[in-house]
Every structure is written in structure tokens, then in C-alpha cells.
Amino acid sequence: MSATAGESEEFAVRDVINRTLGEEMERDDRVYIQGIDVSGRGGTSNILKGLDDRFGTDRVRNTPISEVSMVGSALGAAATGMRPVVEVMYCGFLGVAGDQLLNQVAKMRYMFGGELDLPMVIRTKNVMGANAAAQHSQALHHWLAAIPGLKVVCTSTPADTKGLLKAAVRSDDPVMVFEHGGVYNRKAPVPTEDYQYEIGKAAIERRGEDVTVVATQNQLWNALEAAERLASDGISVEVVNPRTISPLDTETIVESARKTGRCVVVDDTPLSYGTQSQLSAVISEGAFWDLDLPVKRLGVDNVPIPFSPTLEDEIIPGTDEIVDEILDLA
Amino acid sequence: MSSQGERSEEIADQERIDMLRTMVRIREFESVVQNKFADAEIPGFLHLYIGQEAIATGVCQALTERDYLTSTHRGHGHCIARGLDTDKMAAELYGKETGYCNGKGGSMHIADVNAGMLGANGIVAGGIPIATGAALSAKMRDTDEVAVSFFGDGALSEGAFHESFNQAGIWELPLLGIIENNQYGEMTGLEEHHPPSALDDLTIYGEPYGVTRIQVDGMDVEAVYEATLDAVDQARNGGGPSLIECVGYRFEGHHEGDSQFYRPDGELEEWKQRDPLSTYPEKLIGEGVLTEDGYAEIEAEIEAEIEDAIEFARNSDYPDPQQAYEGVFSDGGEQA
Ligand SMILES: Cc1ncc(C[n+]2csc(CCOP(=O)(O)OP(=O)(O)O)c2C)c(N)n1
Numbered sequence: 001m002s003a004t005a006g007e008s009e010e011f012a013v014r015d016v017i018n019r020t021l022g023e024e025m026e027r028d029d030r031v032y033i034q035g036i037d038v039s040g041r042g043g044t045s046n047i048l049k050g051l052d053d054r055f056g057t058d059r060v061r062n063t064p065i066s067e068v069s070m071v072g073s074a075l076g077a078a079a080t081g082m083r084p085v086v087e088v089m090y091c092g093f094l095g096v097a098g099d100q101l102l103n104q105v106a107k108m109r110y111m112f113g114g115e116l117d118l119p120m121v122i123r124t125k126n127v128m129g130a131n132a133a134a135q136h137s138q139a140l141h142h143w144l145a146a147i148p149g150l151k152v153v154c155t156s157t158p159a160d161t162k163g164l165l166k167a168a169v170r171s172d173d174p175v176m177v178f179e180h181g182g183v184y185n186r187k188a189p190v191p192t193e194d195y196q197y198e199i200g201k202a203a204i205e206r207r208g209e210d211v212t213v214v215a216t217q218n219q220l221w222n223a224l225e226a227a228e229r230l231a232s233d234g235i236s237v238e239v240v241n242p243r244t245i246s247p248l249d250t251e252t253i254v255e256s257a258r259k260t261g262r263c264v265v266v267d268d269t270p271l272s273y274g275t276q277s278q279l280s281a282v283i284s285e286g287a288f289w290d291l292d293l294p295v296k297r298l299g300v301d302n303v304p305i306p307f308s309p310t311l312e313d314e315i316i317p318g319t320d321e322i323v324d325e326i327l328d329l330a
Numbered sequence: 331m332s333s334q335g336e337r338s339e340e341i342a343d344q345e346r347i348d349m350l351r352t353m354v355r356i357r358e359f360e361s362v363v364q365n366k367f368a369d370a371e372i373p374g375f376l377h378l379y380i381g382q383e384a385i386a387t388g389v390c391q392a393l394t395e396r397d398y399l400t401s402t403h404r405g406h407g408h409c410i411a412r413g414l415d416t417d418k419m420a421a422e423l424y425g426k427e428t429g430y431c432n433g434k435g436g437s438m439h440i441a442d443v444n445a446g447m448l449g450a451n452g453i454v455a456g457g458i459p460i461a462t463g464a465a466l467s468a469k470m471r472d473t474d475e476v477a478v479s480f481f482g483d484g485a486l487s488e489g490a491f492h493e494s495f496n497q498a499g500i501w502e503l504p505l506l507g508i509i510e511n512n513q514y515g516e517m518t519g520l521e522e523h524h525p526p527s528a529l530d531d532l533t534i535y536g537e538p539y540g541v542t543r544i545q546v547d548g549m550d551v552e553a554v555y556e557a558t559l560d561a562v563d564q565a566r567n568g569g570g571p572s573l574i575e576c577v578g579y580r581f582e583g584h585h586e587g588d589s590q591f592y593r594p595d596g597e598l599e600e601w602k603q604r605d606p607l608s609t610y611p612e613k614l615i616g617e618g619v620l621t622e623d624g625y626a627e628i629e630a631e632i633e634a635e636i637e638d639a640i641e642f643a644r645n646s647d648y649p650d651p652q653q654a655y656e657g658v659f660s661d662g663g664e665q666a
Pocket residue numbers: 036065067089093096402403404452453454481482483484485486510512514515516584
């Protein structure tokens with residue numbers, strides 16, 4: 001994985017989240033966490049475990065089951081001098097906090113004339129392949145990325161989780177951090193130094209010449225696996241990690257597309273109106289004369305995520321599908 | 331309203347035995363699926379209702395087939411008490427096409443709209459507005475149907491609860507909210523979910539909405555039954571909504587796999603003394619409504635029923651992958 005040069009240590013994504021938030025809370029005592037069972041259990045995926053012991057339950061605060069006030073009170077606190085980090089257990093529950101997100105968090109700074117800092121982070125997770133059925137399984141980053149006024153990042157690797165989370169906590173704007181249940185246990189080296197990845201900057205995770213794959217979260221891991229598999233067949237695949245989808249680093253993505261002339265975009269959002277459409281449009285606009293073939297889109301089929309394993313497997317793309325799309329283009 | 335005292339003498343022996351059977355069926359179903367989940371036969375999450383059987387049973391005993399209910403993530407007990415078929419429930423838990431939702435819903439989403447069961451729900455408080463709508467519809471269609479929403483003590487913190495009961499209060503809807511106070515919301519106790527002034531009586535949340543407020547022992551199926559009968563009577567006769575708090579305890583973790591680190595020593599054992607699956611059979615046997623042998627027969631019969639349900643689930647087919655695309659819209663059409 002691309003990362004800053006220097007020393008690194010191997011960690012799983014889940015541990016990186018815990019350590020990074022711990023570092024940020026140590027650095028700045030205005031940073032606090034709120035959410036359901038964040039102390040004690042350590043949040044829904046136990047990721048925050050132990051932070052309550054280190055920082056106390058004043059800064060690692062259990063909220064009642066009240067998404068509206070969880071998100072809205074973070075906004076109020078951010079507007080008045082604190083730097084909240086909210087955990088919303090599953091991204092579907094963002095729906096409960098709908099007004100606060102769409103009409104309040106996203107619009108407050110702008111409507112008030114652009115002077116107000118709103119340093120708040122909302123962490124939530126996309127879930128796929130967990131047989132949890134439609135309310136607990138979905139990816140929704142495209143939904144919030146469609147709202148001007150919100151920054152939306154998608155974490156994928158241990159290194160980008162650290163760099164992006166630090167940037168999010170230190171940002172003076174509201175940042176939605178979408179994690180992914182399928183990558184929490186993925187391990188890779190993480191630079192030990194204190195660093196931030198710019199929000200709005202993509203990364204080339206693997207260099208290649210023949211085909212570009214733009215992929216997020218677990219699909220990034222699948223894309224890297226696909227690239228590895230195809231390398232032995234002599235197909236050289238470039239893999240781009242957008243890191244943030246709003247704002248989107250069109251430059252890096254378009255540059256890669258112009259180099260290879262062939263692109264697959266893949267993500268866990270539904271195919272219709274998912275991020276794939278935006279990525280594909282950006283590539284087509286920026287690299288039209290260099291494209292050999294139209295951009296291929298891969299995503300979840302346009303149905304709510306079903307419970308049964310046979311049904312769920314059917315609608316979520318994986319490494320095999322990415323390989324097929326690449327072969328179609330190559 | 332008729333008084334509760336009058337009623338308790340009226341509970342017929344057969345009704346009492348029916349309620350016991352329902353509780354045994356819930357307990358047996360849950361204990362078996364708990365094991366099957368541990369054996370990794372059942373995918374997804376599992377939230378068990380063990381310990382709370384008296385609540386679903388007492389409430390549903392007071393309803394008729396024409397009433398509606400909405401349930402929660404902890405919904406197996408509500409489904410069984412409503413009379414849903416354990417074969418089809420088990421099949422749904424296994425993700426098979428013979429399940430109530432053809433494998434699309436799983437444990438947290440079992441529904442049988444034809445039976446008035448408008449769904450378990452993975453969203454805390456998600457069912458309350460839906461029940462409110464069913465109550466509104468009952469009123470607008472000029473029927474005497476009522477709608478019952480089961481929800482946990484944690485759900486009282488959600489806006490959906492307050493908005494629904496406000497609406498129901500203003501419109502005097504035939505809505506019953508059943509607060510299942512099992513002492514916890516996920517892994518934190520009641521006191522982290524509610525202010526001190528609400529802890530002793532969670533129905534206080536209904537006060538501004540003008541609902542009738544009742545608190546009952548959720549380990550006592552007859553008390554729950556009687557309280558619900560009164561509230562149903564009132565709702566059917568145009569008297570508006572009620573909130574019933576059933577005070578009980580969750581014997582298992584929030585979901586299977588929960589280490590239960592948060593449970594104080596001895597608390598579970600203390601509540602188990604009041605396990606309705608021991609106290610109620612003892613009571614019925616003590617009062618001569620049932621014999622020891624009669625009870626053993628009920629247990630054996632239900633054990634066999636649940637065993638069959640699991641076999642049915644196991645032997646059923648997984649849905650054909652193509653079925654993933656069916657059922658999104660009424661015309662069968664797909665989203666482009
Ligand atoms: C809107 C929403 N927020 C959070 C959750 C996660 N969650 C599932 S069950 C639960 C606890 C519910 O507690 P309570 O209402 O008391 O019901 P109990 O589990 O005790 O039966 C939580 C927080 C959810 N499913 N939906």
C-alpha cells in the first residue's frame with residue numbers, strides 16, 4: 001500500500017481507528033466521542049474499546065438511542081468550540097438523523113454566510129456480505145456525497161484510515177467518514193509518524209499500464225487481488241483509491257484513465273445513481289479522446305440487500321467480476 | 331372500563347393453558363435456534379427473547395385476528411405469540427425460500443401481513459410510526475381494529491416514539507405501545523438511556539400525549555394479559571391510545587455472541603427466580619388447572635414441533651439467486 005516513506009508497523013484497520021482517535025484525543029482535548037455503547041463495549045464493532053478508560057466517560061460518552069440528537073448535538077457542540085466525533089452504528093441509521101444531516105449539518109456554515117467552523121466527524125459503516133438484511137446492509141456514501149456541504153471520505157486500508165481520520169478530526173468542516181465492515185480486519189503496514197491524507201486527494205495503490213480500476217473499500221482489496229491475478233497473464237492493471245468521494249480528486253483519476261485508455265469503476269453502492277456514475281462521468285468528460293472503450297461500471301445490483309447467503313452473493317460483485325470486466329476491456 | 335379484579339376470575343382455564351403453551355413454544359424455539367446459531371447453521375444476527383415470553387404472550391392473547399402489530403429486532407416471541415408458523419419462521423432464519431420472507435428478511439424482518447403482523451424491524455422505534463398508521467387506517471375505515479407496537483425501553487429515546495404518540499394522542503387512535511423494559515438497551519443499563527425521573531415508570535413518556543398509562547409485571551403473563559385487555563377495550567371503543575410498560579428482564583445477551591460484561595453478578599440469577607417458564611407452570615399445576623403429566627405432554631409436543639420446524643428449514647432449498655431481483659416492485663419491474 002502506498003504510504004509515506006519511513007517506519008511503519010502492521011495493524012488491522014480496526015486497531016488503526018482506535019489508535020488514531022486516541023492520538024487525536026490526546027493531542028486536542030476538545031475532541032470527544034459520542035454514540036451508542038461507545039464506552040464499555042467500544043461501539044458497535046468494539047472498535048473504541050478502552051478509550052473510555054484512557055479518557056473517561058466525559059469524553060467517550062454513551063448516548064441514548066437517539067440518532068437525531070446524536071448528530072444534531074454534535075453540530076451544536078462543534079459550532080460552539082468542541083470537536084465531536086460521532087459514531088452512527090450502521091449507515092442505514094443515518095436515515096433516522098436525516099434532517100440534521102441534510103438540512104442542518106450540511107447547510108449551516110453556508111447559510112450563515114460562510115464564517116462558521118463546524119469541526120465534526122461522523123463515523124459510520126457500510127456493510128456487505130454479513131447476511132444482515134437490507135436495513136443493516138447497504139452502502140450510502142453516494143447519498144451524502146450528493147449533498148453539497150458535506151465532505152465524504154471512504155476508508156479502505158490501514159494507512160488511509162489513519163491519514164484520513166486524522167484529517168477529518170482536524171478539519172474545520174463536517175466530515176462523514178464511511179468505514180466498511182468488510183475491511184476492519186484487513187492488516188497492512190501503517191506509517192508510525194503523525195500524518196494526514198488530504199481530503200480530496202486520491203492515491204494510486206498499484207501502478208499499471210493496460211487498464212485502470214477505480215475502487216473503494218473492500219472493492220479496493222478485490223481490485224488489488226484481481227490485478228495480482230491478471231499480472232501473471234501479462235495484463236498490467238492500475239488501481240486507484242479515490243479515498244474521498246466528495247470532494248473527488250478528478251485529476252488523479254482522469255490522468256490514470258488517459259494513460260491506460262480503459263477503465264473499470266467499482267464500489268458497493270447500487271449501480272443506479274451510485275458513485276460509479278459520478279466516476280464514470282468524470283472519466284468520460286476528462287479522458288474522452290484517450291478512451292479506447294466506454295467505462296465499465298460494477299456495483300451492487302439495484303435491489304435492497306437480501307438476507308439469504310445465496311441471494312446476497314448474487315448481487316454483490318467480487319474479485320471474479322472485476323477480473324471479468326478487466327478481461328472484457330483488455 | 332371493567333375492573334381488572336373482575337377479569338382475573340374470568341380467565342378461563344383453557345386460556346391459561348393456551349398462554350402457557352405459547353410461552354413454552356417461544357422458549358423452545360429460541361433455545362433451539364440459539365444452538366443452531368452457535369453451530370453456524372443460521373447466518374446473520376440473532377437477538378433472543380428468552381425471559382420476556384410473558385409479555386408477547388399476554389399481549390397477543392388479548393388481541394383478535396383482525397388487530398395489527400409491529401415488532402422489533404427481538405421479534406421471534408411476538409411472531410410466535412401472534413400464531414405464526416414455526417416452520418416458516420425457522421426457514422426464514424436459515425435463509426431458505428420457504429421462509430416467511432423467502433429468505434430476504436432473516437431473523438430481524440419476519441412478517442406476515444395477512445396475519446396482521448407488520449414486521450419485525452431492524453431499526454429501533456421503526457415500527458412505532460407504522461403501527462400508528464395502522465391505527466389511523468383502522469379508524470378511517472371505521473373498524474374496531476387496534477394496532478399494537480412492541481418496542482424496547484431504549485426505543486423511547488427515539489423521536490419516532492414521541493412523534494407517533496403525539497399524533498396518536500391528538501387523533502385518539504386505537505394504538506397500544508408495549509414498552510418491553512428488559513433493563514437494558516444494548517450493553518448499557520436503563521439509567522444511561524433515561525433521566526432519573528423516568529426510571530421508575532417509563533410510561534411517564536406518554537404523559538404529555540394524553541395516553542392511558544399502565545405499568546405491569548412483565549414476568550406475569552396474566553397481569554400483562556389483563557392490562558392489555560383493558561387497553562384494547564378502551565381503544566376499540568374510541569378511547570384512544572395506551573402505553574403499557576412491562577417490567578421484565580432479558581436472560582440472554584443483547585445478541586448472540588455478546589459477552590455480557592455489563593451484567594452485575596447475581597442479577598441474572600435473581601431474575602431467573604421469576605422465570606415465567608417456571609412460575610407459571612407451577613402456578614397452574616398448584617391450582618389444579620394442569621397436571622405434571624399434562625405439562626410434560628405440552629413440553630414434549632412442542633419440542634417435537636420445533637424439531638420438525640428445524641428439519642423443515644434444513645431440508646428446504648436456498649432461494650435461487652435470480653430471486654434476488656424479484657419483489658422490488660409490484661409490477662416485477664427492475665430498477666434501471
Ligand atoms: C435507529 C437504530 N439505532 C441503533 C440501532 C442498534 N440497536 C439495535 S437494538 C438496540 C438496543 C435496543 O434497545 P431496546 O429498545 O431497549 O430493546 P431491547 O434490545 O432491550 O429489546 C440498538 C441500539 C438500531 N437497530 N436502530
